Amino acid sequence: MKYLLIFVFSLIFCQVSCAQKPVYQQVYEAHDGYREEAIQTRRFTLSDIEPLLLKLREQSGFSVTKLGESIEGRPIYDVSFGKGDTQVLLWSQMHGDESTATMAGLDLFNFFAADDDPFDALRDTILQNITVHFIPMLNPDGAEIFKRRNALGIDLNRDALRLQSPESQILKNIRDSLNADFGFNLHDQSTYYTAGVKKEAATISFLPPAYNYAKDINPVRERAMQMIVQLNEALQHYAKGYAGRYNDDFEPRAFGDNIQKWGTSTVLIESGGFPNDPEKQQIRKLNFMLLLTALHSIATESYKQLDRARYWEIPENERYxxxxxxxxxxxxxxxxxxxxxxxxxxxxxxxxxxxxxxxxxxxxxxxxxxxxxxxxxxxxxxxxxxxxxxxxxxxxxxxxxxxxxxxxxxxxxxxxxxxxxxxxxxxxxxxxxxxxxxxxxxxxxxxxxxxxxxxxxxxxxxxxxxxxxxxxxxx
Structure with a gap:
């Protein structure tokens, strides 16, 4: 009875104290409780995560759908949850050796599979207002050998026009079928990038891709810029000075640029390096926090209150x-x-x-x-x-x-x-x-x-x- 009372008191205390903290702080501090322990390093294959994805089918509220197969016949999955009208599409490991956000995605699934804890209200806010579709490994053939390109030898992020590869066709088809409101293009970048001309690494770099050579800003791209302002505010609390801004030159073959052009507000998140974090486990935690912050911001539309001009305050990526x-x-x-x-x-x-x-x-x-x-x-x-x-x-x-x-x-x-x-x-x-x-x-x-x-x-x-x-x- 004594321990039951202590547990109840602790739960009530957490609920009260958590309510006073911003969402990014709550989820950052709670990450360890949702971390998927089956994946401890950044090198893994589809066979390592597929059982985790398929097990989600047993969880209420989750749908795990096979969207198609890679060139070498490996399945590509969509994990979806939520019942809101706003459609959010996330995809990771378009490049097979860029796995940080995949790890964070597995942690994210654990978060939404949980219940009866201090985050019930947060989960309910997100699940009632948006529907999330997450492709955790778009390029399983590349992941199999921990290489950037797919089995055809092409860069999937330069295949948005020709759609030569089945993986590219899968991404285009789901984007079109959802007519997604928001898209999150999740990558890893060189660990040698810096956040401006200074010593801090560009641990996380952001970009609202341009949709034309003029780099015009329409309402679609503006929403992506406002979202990045929100994410950067959260990131500064845990990696102050470690945020970079990716070059926004238009690349007509790239998926991010085209998905922005097709009407989905697209945010590129690139995970770089961080001191004493070779396996990117701290950056994994930052990704988990950023993704939940983004989903909550979309669900509550809090990003709309932010000035897009503050995006340009983020220093541009350099290599120092x-x-x-x-x-x-x-x-x-x-x-x-x-x-x-x-x-x-x-x-x-x-x-x-x-x-x-x-x-x-x-x-x-x-x-x-x-x-x-x-x-x-x-x-x-x-x-x-x-x-x-x-x-x-x-x-x-x-x-x-x-x-x-x-x-x-x-x-x-x-x-x-x-x-x-x-x-x-x-x-x-x-x-x-x-x-x-x-x-x-x-x-x-x-x-x-x-x-x-x-x-x-x-x-x-x-x-x-x-x-x-x-x-x-x-x-």
Whole structure:
């Protein structure tokens, strides 16, 4: 009885306190309770989420419809709920490797499948006033191999006119059948975009796509701009300074531009990078909050009160970020020392499936990088970059490399180990501190563009730090 009273009191307290908070704050704080735990990383396929979608058919108020099939025969689903006259269409993973909003969509489904909690009134407001249609994976063939394009090799977001692919035809058909009032085009963008000319990443970028070359603003596009003003206000409370504005040049082949042209107020949401969030789980939470904020705004028409001119206050996307910048390092050329900054990015390389991958570092810039920023930065003033050496003793496999004393070897100037058998053991490779290469390779570790970043930072002849495969290690 004691615990029942505590629960009831807590519920009443939450209902009272929640009522005093704006919707975006309520749902952001409650996200963990609706997070779909079956999906923990941004790499997954249709087979991972299809059981979750089909299970929704057991939930009252949900309709899960197969709209058609991809080129390789994978089903494409529409998850719909709500009974209002206003039609809202959302689609995610038009590009197979852009999955952040798909994760948020699964959380959104859990939110609307719940009942008897403090959000009953919010759900009822949305469900009574709008009908939601969500295509959570428009390009399942691309998602299968975690690649942008579909099995035909085309970019679906450049197929709105010819409609060459079945996936494109599906999106066009559902848009036309609904004559959707609002559309949300959900993507991921480069993690190296910044929100203007500054260090903050463009974690979320918005765009109300233009529907002609003149970039005219009619009532359809104006509604999209007002909606973005609303979403940006919410985002600033949790990622202040991390919102960007996507370039609005008209692209006549793009779906967003054409759906705007066809009469659906369309909002592009692009998920970029965020510090210490490689799997985009924090950005997933932001997407969940933004989508619920948008649905509530449409249901209550609160967006109509906002001035579209405030959209232009959002800084435009720029590209000023690197994964790591090593500043003021001394590089020796012809027995002379020169001071340079080093910009390093990481590239994901896959093995046999999309979840077996590792990062390879690459030197992307050398010189004066004072106007650029890094997710990680290090000032190597007074230190000389010495190319990393290759360990003489060839190791049989990756497990043997893991057993080596990596710190000791790096202090001796080694960054790289030759390995006889590099196959398998992908999980081991992700944990390695030392870089590895084939027993027959002769990697070039000079500090120059496009090389693998493997060097020792020495101060007065003593090793202080190592950059191994683009990752900074303190010695």
């Amino acid at each position: 970020l690197y994964d790591l910048i090593v500043r003021n390092v001394q590089k020796e050329v012809n027995d002379k020392l020169y001071t340079v900054d080093v910009g390093i990015n990481h590239i994901e390389i896959e093995f046999e499936n999309i979840n077996d991958y590792f990062d390879i570092g690459s030197i992307q810039e050398l010189g004066d990088m004072s106007t650029f920023y890094g997710y990680e930065e290090f000032d190597a003033e007074g230190m000389v970059a010495v190319p990393g050496k290759i360990y003489e003793e060839v190791q049989p496999d990756l497990d043997a490399v893991q057993k080596l004393d990596a710190k000791k070897l790096m202090r001796e100037g080694y960054t790289t180990v030759r390995v006889r058998d590099l196959s398998g053991q992908e999980d081991v490779r992700k944990q390695l501190i030392l870089d590895v290469t084939s027993q027959y390779s002769e990697p070039d570790h000079e500090l120059k563009l496009n090389n693998r970043p493997n060097f020792i930072l020495e101060e007065k002849g003593k090793p202080k730090y190592a950059v191994v495969n683009g990752f900074l290690r303190k010695l």
